[in-house]
Amino acid sequence: MSAIRIGIVGYGNLGRGVEKSIQQNPDMELVAVFTRRDPGSVQASVPVVSLQEVESYTDKVDVMILCGGSATDLPEQGPELACLFHTVDSFDTHARIPEYFEAVNSAAQASGHVSVISTGWDPGLFSLNRLLFEAALPQGVEYTFWGRGVSQGHSDAIRRVEGVKNGVQYTIPSKEAVAAVRNGEQPQLSTRDKHLRECFVVAEEGADKARIEATIKNMPNYFSDYETIVNFISEEELKANHSAMPHGGYVLRSGVTGEGTTQLMEFSLKLGSNPEFTASVLVAYARAVSKLAARGEAGARTVFDIPFGLLSPKSPEQLRKELL
Amino acid sequence: MSAIRIGIVGYGNLGRGVEKSIQQNPDMELVAVFTRRDPGSVQASVPVVSLQEVESYTDKVDVMILCGGSATDLPEQGPELACLFHTVDSFDTHARIPEYFEAVNSAAQASGHVSVISTGWDPGLFSLNRLLFEAALPQGVEYTFWGRGVSQGHSDAIRRVEGVKNGVQYTIPSKEAVAAVRNGEQPQLSTRDKHLRECFVVAEEGADKARIEATIKNMPNYFSDYETIVNFISEEELKANHSAMPHGGYVLRSGVTGEGTTQLMEFSLKLGSNPEFTASVLVAYARAVSKLAARGEAGARTVFDIPFGLLSPKSPEQLRKELL
Numbered sequence: 180m181s182a183i184r185i186g187i188v189g190y191g192n193l194g195r196g197v198e199k200s201i202q203q204n205p206d207m208e209l210v211a212v213f214t215r216r217d218p219g220s221v222q223a224s225v226p227v228v229s230l231q232e233v234e235s236y237t238d239k240v241d242v243m244i245l246c247g248g249s250a251t252d253l254p255e256q257g258p259e260l261a262c263l264f265h266t267v268d269s270f271d272t273h274a275r276i277p278e279y280f281e282a283v284n285s286a287a288q289a290s291g292h293v294s295v296i297s298t299g300w301d302p303g304l305f306s307l308n309r310l311l312f313e314a315a316l317p318q319g320v321e322y323t324f325w326g327r328g329v330s331q332g333h334s335d336a337i338r339r340v341e342g343v344k345n346g347v348q349y350t351i352p353s354k355e356a357v358a359a360v361r362n363g364e365q366p367q368l369s370t371r372d373k374h375l376r377e378c379f380v381v382a383e384e385g386a387d388k389a390r391i392e393a394t395i396k397n398m399p400n401y402f403s404d405y406e407t408i409v410n411f412i413s414e415e416e417l418k419a420n421h422s423a424m425p426h427g428g429y430v431l432r433s434g435v436t437g438e439g440t441t442q443l444m445e446f447s448l449k450l451g452s453n454p455e456f457t458a459s460v461l462v463a464y465a466r467a468v469s470k471l472a473a474r475g476e477a478g479a480r481t482v483f484d485i486p487f488g489l490l491s492p493k494s495p496e497q498l499r500k501e502l503l
Numbered sequence: 504m505s506a507i508r509i510g511i512v513g514y515g516n517l518g519r520g521v522e523k524s525i526q527q528n529p530d531m532e533l534v535a536v537f538t539r540r541d542p543g544s545v546q547a548s549v550p551v552v553s554l555q556e557v558e559s560y561t562d563k564v565d566v567m568i569l570c571g572g573s574a575t576d577l578p579e580q581g582p583e584l585a586c587l588f589h590t591v592d593s594f595d596t597h598a599r600i601p602e603y604f605e606a607v608n609s610a611a612q613a614s615g616h617v618s619v620i621s622t623g624w625d626p627g628l629f630s631l632n633r634l635l636f637e638a639a640l641p642q643g644v645e646y647t648f649w650g651r652g653v654s655q656g657h658s659d660a661i662r663r664v665e666g667v668k669n670g671v672q673y674t675i676p677s678k679e680a681v682a683a684v685r686n687g688e689q690p691q692l693s694t695r696d697k698h699l700r701e702c703f704v705v706a707e708e709g710a711d712k713a714r715i716e717a718t719i720k721n722m723p724n725y726f727s728d729y730e731t732i733v734n735f736i737s738e739e740e741l742k743a744n745h746s747a748m749p750h751g752g753y754v755l756r757s758g759v760t761g762e763g764t765t766q767l768m769e770f771s772l773k774l775g776s777n778p779e780f781t782a783s784v785l786v787a788y789a790r791a792v793s794k795l796a797a798r799g800e801a802g803a804r805t806v807f808d809i810p811f812g813l814l815s816p817k818s819p820e821q822l823r824k825e826l827l
Contacts, residue, residue: 297827361773436524444772455760499807503807
């Protein structure tokens, strides 16, 4: 069988993660990176092509992995590229998933392509576990905890505070809350109970640190509902210790079967790099897309529609023998 | 939509678990329990019918859930009942799954039925996670730990020792081994490193306890490769504290992406009752079977072939909106 030919649209952290992930999957081959920037300004392991020329690649790329952002890139690129290619993306604006699904589905059905939307880990693997847990334990309570990990939105919010030069925010699940759930207690948890927020802040010279700390801790929506820890550090320390993008989290369901028998299901991730892991999941779903396309299917799909067997390079016989 | 009509074949712990689970799922209805015993000797919440009369139920049952054992019941009943009904079973003799799949597949294809084989938690949910983890992190090491839980095979082995009146054995994952894996160390673990075995033994009056303990600890295949703890207790204590059937375990994969970034995936179960949880999983897969049958599909399937969306009573639109 010839390799699955992959294209990457958008070459930020996620796109570079996809490039690395493909090198770990011998049944795949990266053809080109497509960018809206000047292609001459971008260095990659494969040709870098202007996104305007993407149409000339319809017979050279089997699956296009869309690595743009959910705010403005994907709402346009998703439906447009589904007219030309089989696609995979990580659209993650939860509230807008239904309308995004409809837009991509219309484009993909009309043009005979398969598009998996909103994969990665949340939405993605966490969503799968929420569904599985609810189906297996209909009487129960579900808990999702995120972190310990960097939140871009909250880090941006810190950096907008007057007197702040730079900053990084970690979302941290409460150990006590996770322990109570694991213990089968089915606790009622407020926002404050579930997560803490830890900030590493570089202040500008002469800035009023007490005022910065108070401004951060009282910021509505972002911090005021949480226990927030603010640490002031040097720019060097921030670069040295807080440049990685770790993340992760837990999905738990505490349920009951029969006459009050407690049952606990848990899925968790501890990720050294959020974009590299998300990229690895996108690549596995690109494999599934190529198999669905080979069957002649068309339209948008989510992780809920894809049997796990399609994610693997192994045959159904091999999977039954080795992994069941 | 009318309820999915379920039949149960075999009314041991698993069959009773299915009966209870159906009461938690309003889209399902239990029609009858089928048994090889004298139906008059069995009490259930629905009519109990001789297995010999199962053919007269082909238009009364949508999905038959097979709750017999893997050693002798399912190898016969699986293919036979797949000729008459859509079926779900928990066939768990790992080495014989390929031949069992072929036998059920032939019967189901010829008669136009759908049969999900080998579901539950291992094989089943653990298998799904082994596959998912390997697809997402192709460079990595997988670890499965079982327990803390009762092993019937090892409990039986204890009870065969001379001077033993009764006994229960718990398989316990090593905390140190699980911690090392979670820590990203990718340890090489021997059999002895991964699990301990704890036995609760009721000795016959006047029996030589030192000899019983030595016999258990040195028993080949069952105990000699493990750290084994033997506790002597009274029959009353055994009944009071060791009659439940808890189980569970962990599937972990410690992998690497990019240039040495560590990534950890974990799935775990902590089950108050092994048979009740296995039954709940069988019931969710019975729902998937009824949906596949409605599409006109036929043949044997495993968990690897079933999209999670089919496990839920919710519509695809609802799932995308609520759980993605």
